[in-house]
Amino acid sequence: MSTGERVCWGLAILGAGMAAAPFVADEALRPMGDARFALMVVGAVLAPTCFICAFLFRSRNRGRMRLLAGKDLFVRWNYTEEEWRAFAGGETERQAGEKRTLLWITAAMMIVAIIVIAAVDRKASIFVGTILAATWILCLIAARVSLRGSRRNARSAPPEARISADGLLLGAEFHLWRGWGNRFERCALDPGPPLQVAMVYSAPSRYSRTEVEVRVPVPAGREAEAEKLLARLQTLKR
Numbered sequence: 531m532s533t534g535e536r537v538c539w540g541l542a543i544l545g546a547g548m549a550a551a552p553f554v555a556d557e558a559l560r561p562m563g564d565a566r567f568a569l570m571v572v573g574a575v576l577a578p579t580c581f582i583c584a585f586l587f588r589s590r591n592r593g594r595m596r597l598l599a600g601k602d603l604f605v606r607w608n609y610t611e612e613e614w615r616a617f618a619g620g621e622t623e624r625q626a627g628e629k630r631t632l633l634w635i636t637a638a639m640m641i642v643a644i645i646v647i648a649a650v651d652r653k654a655s656i657f658v659g660t661i662l663a664a665t666w667i668l669c670l671i672a673a674r675v676s677l678r679g680s681r682r683n684a685r686s687a688p689p690e691a692r693i694s695a696d697g698l699l700l701g702a703e704f705h706l707w708r709g710w711g712n713r714f715e716r717c718a719l720d721p722g723p724p725l726q727v728a729m730v731y732s733a734p735s736r737y738s739r740t741e742v743e744v745r746v747p748v749p750a751g752r753e754a755e756a757e758k759l760l761a762r763l764q765t766l767k768r
Contacts, residue, residue, distance in 0.1 A: 535591070538584035545580060548573025567654075572661050586710055593706045597692045597699040604762050607691040607749050614688035616724050617747040629673040637666055691746050693759065695766060698729070698744060705744050707731035707766070714766040715741060719756060724748070727756055729763065 549570050600606070609617075640662040648655035689701025697706040707714040711734040720726040725748040732739040748756045 535584050535587045538580045538587060542577050542580035542584065545573045545576030545578075549577055569657070572658075589709050590704070590706050593696045593709060594699065594704050596696055597694060597704075600692070602694050602696075604693045604695070605691070605752075605755055605759050607746070607752060607755075609688040609691075609747065609749055611688055613724060613747060613749060617722075617726065617745075633666075633670060633673060636669060640666055693727075693746065693763075695762075698746065700744075700746060703744075705729075705731065705742065710734075713739070714763065716767065717760050717763045719748075719760065720745065722747075725753065725756070727759060 551569060551573070597603075644655055644659045644662060647658050686701070692699045696708045697704065706712060707729075713732050715730045715732050717727060717729045720728045726745045727748060728743060728745050730741055730743045732741045734740075
């Protein structure tokens with residue numbers, strides 16, 4: 531079981547406990563007043579969401595294992611120290627900037643939600659605000675953890691790139707574009723420098739789809755392979 535699965539199962543159990551608490555511990559929670567309803571709502575959302583995410587992480591882990599096993603690979607590239615250093619630093623900064631923007635947008639949305647709730651019930655807004663603040667902190671931690679792989683790659687020896695119809699494994703960085711509604715969207719060659727294969731896939735979100743861009747440097751002398759890779763990736767588009 532992957533770390534993501536274990537975390538999701540733990541949060542699912544926590545959410546179920548929060549949803550059930552107002553019913554099984556009514557006397558103990560009575561001083562909370564209307565905040566008990568907020569506790570139940572948060573738990574009722576958290577439990578099924580994390581339950582579903584646990585299976586999502588299981589699917590992702592299976593895709594990762596397939597790449598590690600070398601099944602149906604399109605390309606398998608290795609890099610020199612110079613090639614990797616030229617690519618890794620700029621890529622890490624690009625990803626960090628995207629995550630900072632997303633965190634600021636999330637914080638703004640949470641603040642608006644707290645203000646709206648405070649206009650209706652000030653006591654409930656304190657409780658909900660605490661929950662949302664904790665959620666934002668968890669998002670911050672998740673963002674830093676997700677960047678840890680890229681930063682570790684940038685500092686470590688040049689990794690191996692594996693790309694297949696399932697996804698991409700670039701050292702510790704993993705992307706999956708097949709399964710659970712994920713969809714490969716497009717790809718292109720970016721002259722860089724260095725020359726890179728830019729790939730975009732999307733995942734379902736609440737109202738539309740969220741796109742994720744990932745880039746892989748092309749080793750020197752492998753330009754012809756990169757062209758063939760683009761042709762094979764194009765066949766994944768629906």
